[in-house]
Amino acid sequence: MPYVNIRITREGGTTAEQKAALIGGVTDLLRDVLDKNPATTFVVIDEVELENWGVGGLPVADYRRTQAPPA
């Protein structure tokens, strides 16, 4: 009876179809690799505002600017 929590940044374009593909894909993976029963596999997706997610010591939007190639 696995519980899977997927946390991603909320970026405007994640559709219900994409979320369904994540839910189905993770559930299949747990069945295939560990023989877990899909009926008792929970998948919960959290969408996190960009300003609430940090990497490299910076909020994501600022971090991405540091990674952009120079013009």
Place this chain on the structure above:
Amino acid sequence: MPYVNIRITREGGTTAEQKAALIGGVTDLLRDVLDKNPATTFVVIDEVELENWGVGGLPVADYRRTQAPPA
């Protein structure tokens, strides 16, 4: 000093009174079973959008349709 995280689907009708009942009930349970001090017991409720919660490999709304009895 327990920390309890309750994750439920957001379905429109969870009232502040129901949330207070969950908070009080879990805190009492930890005091009664483990003698935990209510003053340092945290309870955090997360309400998750239906399309972000999956079970049986499907988003909850789709899953429920598969469980409905035939007419």
Place this chain on the structure above:
Amino acid sequence: MPYVNIRITREGGTTAEQKAALIGGVTDLLRDVLDKNPATTFVVIDEVELENWGVGGLPVADYRRTQAPPA
């Protein structure tokens, strides 16, 4: 289909019976307050080493010493 995560300090004496009482009690609470189905209610207990839990800016064992009444 709730998911509940209870995090407590590991203090040597939490028995399987006490854990079962927490699992049963939280599941009953969610059924009574929100009409959630016990069959799809998950409860996961995490026991955390004392030196890994902090409050008041101190590991729990140190914190407790600051709270002890003077002799």
Place this chain on the structure above:
Amino acid sequence: MPYVNIRITREGGTTAEQKAALIGGVTDLLRDVLDKNPATTFVVIDEVELENWGVGGLPVADYRRTQAPPA
């Protein structure tokens, strides 16, 4: 930069190869469905003792006994 937490019961036989298959599979899924960069995708697996996981109001081992077919 997704963060994925997979929580499963610890049942003695989960191998390093199976864990690697979960890590690879979830990372591929997030790349395929949402174009997420594998280099900044974290996957963390938590293995939870059977007596610490409940469903149906019972610890997992007790719950399974209620689900077993009669002889």
Place this chain on the structure above:
Amino acid sequence: MPYVNIRITREGGTTAEQKAALIGGVTDLLRDVLDKNPATTFVVIDEVELENWGVGGLPVADYRRTQAPPA
């Protein structure tokens, strides 16, 4: 490659600058104390509605009223 989750009550006034200060501060701390690489340190901030957070067996707003000094 640490993952840090900061959960706070949402109280209207947390600015993007304050969030950036939390992200930078935690990342620096992990580098200074454990030599963790900022490039693979994630910090995720969750803001929780007041009525969804409980302490002392009460929702936060009610709890604060019990702590207020008498007039």
Place this chain on the structure above:
Amino acid sequence: MPYVNIRITREGGTTAEQKAALIGGVTDLLRDVLDKNPATTFVVIDEVELENWGVGGLPVADYRRTQAPPA
């Protein structure tokens, strides 16, 4: 009343002193940036086995080998 969860790989050498430094540092940060009360700030550190943490689609140990500079 913040709750902070720090998840790091377990690599043998994290001492109680380092954990206390993380607990104290995060608590100070929340007080300095958001005026949060240390007495109601919880910090919980989870140490995760190397084979249970993945990045870049690989368990950490394998990932590090791909990052090592050539001799």
